[in-house]
């Protein structure tokens with residue numbers, strides 16, 4: 033059985049490979065295979081899977097890519113992820129993609145979908161609009177029709193029908209994957225010294241490029257391997273990390289938070305892996321089931337409307353309570369309207385609940401970790417002092 | 422600024438005034454009085470947005486329409502927004518986010534004073550018409566937190582593929598029927614009357630007809646109007662709280678007559694310093710203006726004889742010049758189509774198409790982009806839009822950067838320099854010199 037270290041090393045290699053060799057290999061393994069990229073925060077990967085295609089998470093270039101062309105496409109006051117994504121596209125690193133999906137998360141990603149239409153006319157582009165009205169008869173009908181339209185498009189692109197049976201099978205396969213991710217999160221909340229945030233992140237990141245079946249196997253292996261690890265428990269405080277749902281924080285940032293004395297016990301990394309919070313029924317009408325899951329059993333985040341004023345921000349309070357966290361770290365990408373405008377509201381909710389927090393901004397290519405380490409370190413110390421007082 | 426009456430905007434100062442301008446000023450003053458007196462008069466107030474502004478529907482419920490974006494503009498013009506933005510930042514808002522929101526939040530924190538000097542009432546209702554801008558949701562969530570009032574989400578799907586599908590329209594109509602209208606009835610206590618809505622929609626269409634006529638008058642040489650700096654006045658009533666009213670019909674009748682007069686006299690656009698002399702450059706402008714130095718900004722154009730003949734900003738509260746009119750025969754569908762059709766709800770290829778059409782149909786010298794630091798809805802993608810329009814039309818473009826209401830992001834020397842080099846580039850192009858590339862450094 034693979035050791036933790038080996039599994040994480042494999043994930044790290046997948047993470048660092050901005051040429052997406054794993055996806056290219058998958059495509060080359062059989063004729064006619066197709067890959068569909070998607071950006072944060074959520075797309076129904078089940079439909080892509082049922083079409084026999086590989087859904088591929090595209091999350092910008094991180095801190096490993098030099099943006100040469102991308103800056104000519106974006107003003108300095110727009111966040112980094114779209115420009116490094118354009119860079120990936122223009123430099124041919126995404127030339128294996130047969131389609132690209134842009135979720136309705138913010139104006140930047142929305143407009144990027146139009147840029148993709150203009151710049152890569154040969155690629156199937158879909159802006160994926162999700163309802164902000166959660167009544168089954170209103171938003172539910174709209175969304176089910178949008179899902180059906182996506183299904184239809186992918187049928188055309190792939191030249192084959194996507195049957196209900198295939199969809200149900202894909203739903204079951206993704207249910208299993210989500211269960212494993214939930215187990216990973218649960219384990220980390222219980223024993224964060226066993227699952228460092230950087231490892232959890234890399235494990236989820238692997239799911240952006242691997243077929244879901246392989247990713248589930250990898251998660252299972254990790255969960256088994258971790259049992260055998262002897263990792264010491266430190267006197268760290270426990271925090272929830274929030275705001276990192278789109279532009280990716282550089283890995284050293286995640287590591288810095290931990291090195292400064294904070295265990296991350298929950299976060300909003302790569303929400304697509306956990307967006308649906310419960311199993312989607314794998315019986316019955318698969319499109320209706322996916323729609324209902326989105327409306328009634330999905331996560332809260334800045335891009336999603338919270339109709340109930342009193343519920344606003346409570347997801348964060350619950351995350352803190354359920355994981356036994358002692359504080360919250362708000363990390364937001366610079367120039368990110370959704371994360372930064374949400375922040376004061378969430379902070380007021382936390383303040384009312386007596387939960388301490390700190391906040392900072394980052395960019396995917398931030399290099400200087402010292403200030404963040406100091407800020408997080410001071411936060412950890414103050415939490416400890418507070419809990420001793 | 423202190424020597425001016427509170428309800429006189431900086432942009433109005435010394436401006437040579439036509440009847441239409443005086444009329445609009447009176448309409449605005451009356452509207453702000455109506456707003457500030459609403460609680461005493463027993464009227465309910467609804468805040469909503471300019472793109473996706475359902476004024477006719479709100480009128481059916483006797484609700485007074487308050488538009489925070491217009492308040493932000495007023496505060497920009499009156500040079501108050503800078504302090505408001507700083508106040509919001511002091512209260513914990515990031516320097517990175519949209520300054521319209523911060524101007525509004527800062528204004529609330531500092532007494533929420535309307536241009537008439539009296540405090541604006543707390544809204545009874547927030548109609549979160551979620552159209553063409555994601556920031557709107559955060560903005561009204563913030564207001565909801567403050568006012569704790571009924572908030573209605575009306576989600577407008579985006580025209581990503583350049584068309585309105587049946588699913589999109591049905592979704593909007595259902596939201597109107599099953600959610601928006603019942604909540605409006607509940608808050609206002611007024612029963613919905615679809616015939617009343619039809620009447621208002623018919624009135625809207627009349628005014629829209631004249632607005633389009635006025636905007637299209639800029640196809641003439643010389644253009645009798647400036648469709649950006651002047652255009653901002655022309656869209657005021659129809660984008661604000663007057664669409665669907667008799668006042669708006671009168672205003673656009675008057676405006677049309679005035680413009681006709683200018684055409685008959687062979688006059689160019691009116692500027693704050695009188696008639697524009699020779700029309701030297703004809704531009705299409707993409708993006709909102711800067712409001713904190715509106716006059717100085719405008720002067721940089723008219724001093725050079727530059728006229729804006731078409732702009733996307735004058736389409737942000739509704740695109741009417743490609744045939745859409747509010748249609749009383751399809752009252753709810755037409756509201757849906759209106760929302761989905763506003764400029765910022767259009768896909769980028771549609772925007773390119775529209776701007777290129779403007780450059781061609783209005784015989785412009787090229788496209789100028791004013792990129793707004795605040796506004797991702799406009800700004801993200803403007804550089805490729807500029808290039809695509811240049812390619813499509815063969816006309817040179819240019820790129821400048823300012824902000825709507827944050828004076829810290831208006832650098833006059835910089836903007837002026839870029840404009841001057843753009844005008845030179847146009848001259849060279851006319852003289853048959855080799856076409857140069859965009860003047861914008863970022864391009």
Ligand code: SF4
Pocket residue numbers: 111112113114137138139140141278279365367368369370371
């Ligand atoms: S980082 Fe924020 S602003 Fe940038 S694309 Fe993502 S959600 Fe939008």
Ligand code: SF4
Pocket residue numbers: 519520521522553554555556557765795796797798799825
């Ligand atoms: S982001 Fe742009 S459209 Fe949205 S509120 Fe701000 S200025 Fe207006």
